[in-house]
Amino acid sequence: MNFKVLCSDLDGTLLSTKNDVSEFTVSEINRIKKYLRIILVSARMPKSMTYLQKRMGIQESPIICYNGALILQNDKEISSTIVSSENTAQLNTLCQPYGIKLGLYYKHEWCVSETSERVEKEILNTKAEPIFESTVQTVERWKKRNIGPHKIMLMGTKASMDKVTQKLTDSFSSTLNCYRSNDTLIEIAPKSVSKLSAIKILLKPNEALNEVIAFGDNYNDMEMLKNVGLGVAVENARKEVKEIAKKMTLSNKENGVAQFIKDHL
Structure with a gap:
């Protein structure tokens, strides 16, 4: 070959x-x-x-x-290519009622609002350390630098992910790609x-x-x-x-x- x-x-x-x-x-x-x-x-x-x-x-x-x-x-x-701060804020608002947490990634930065079993697992598996702050704080901080996330990781339960999947398609199908990594994770990337x-x-x-x-x-x-x-x-x-x-x-x-x-x- x-x-x-x-x-x-x-x-x-x-x-x-x-x-x-x-x-x-x-x-x-x-x-x-x-x-x-x-x-x-x-x-x-x-x-x-x-x-x-x-x-x-x-x-x-x-x-x-x-x-x-x-x-x-x-x-x-x-x-x-980044996700806009507007889309990031909208995603956060959409996910809150379901108890879904967001992991935000820009270049070498990884931001999460709190630790969890999933976050600890990622630290172990990827040799990266997150910044702990609320999603709203990250969005505002990055907005000042005129940047946004390269990737957003939605972290929840199987039930919450099942419920939010169609809503993600309805709201963001023209601007974002949503990949279901497994039952409890959805990865978000810019559509282009x-x-x-x-x-x-x-x-x-x-x-x-x-x-x-x-x-x-x-x-x-x-x-x-x-x-x-x-x-x-x-x-x-x-x-x-x-x-x-x-x-x-x-x-x-x-x-x-x-x-x-x-x-x-």
Whole structure:
């Protein structure tokens, strides 16, 4: 298989645990990085990706953060798209009656109103530390700097998420993408960006989309997997992702991406 670029999602795909890649994955990435550009593509914030880049020896490569809303290379901004402060405030108002909390992310900042099991889990898994302040305070503080979130994470119960999902579609479908990460989490990103749109920005003049191989497991990977030259789903991927993928590999816990690289690249 002749490809020029390899793009991989992290959580549930390249990572064999919640916060690390295996030695097998490191050795396979090291083997192919001489002739393939390796780009990590994630909903994570930059600092939760750069330690993984270093571990794999690809820290000079660009990273696609926040589902495509922020692209960095050596911490230099290549592209940045934010959710407006108006939309953020409206989201907060919509979520309050359901007891849903917001996590707000801008570049290297992560702001939450209080700690919780979910927040503690993210601190552990992503090696990032949040700023604790109310959503209203964050919105006002960022408004003064003329910035807004690259990503918003809605955190609630399955019941509250079920109730709010349709309301999100009704109110924000023209401006925001809403991805249900799992039963209790919904990720919000600006409508104009996606993992695929970010990959297109990073393609060099001598690289085409059909020369890209990509790996993923979740809803926010589907557009990417559908439109690149070869979209590969891991065994633990959602059913809908497996249906649109051109190839399958082992699960993330079985080093599916590394095994596919070893067998085919």
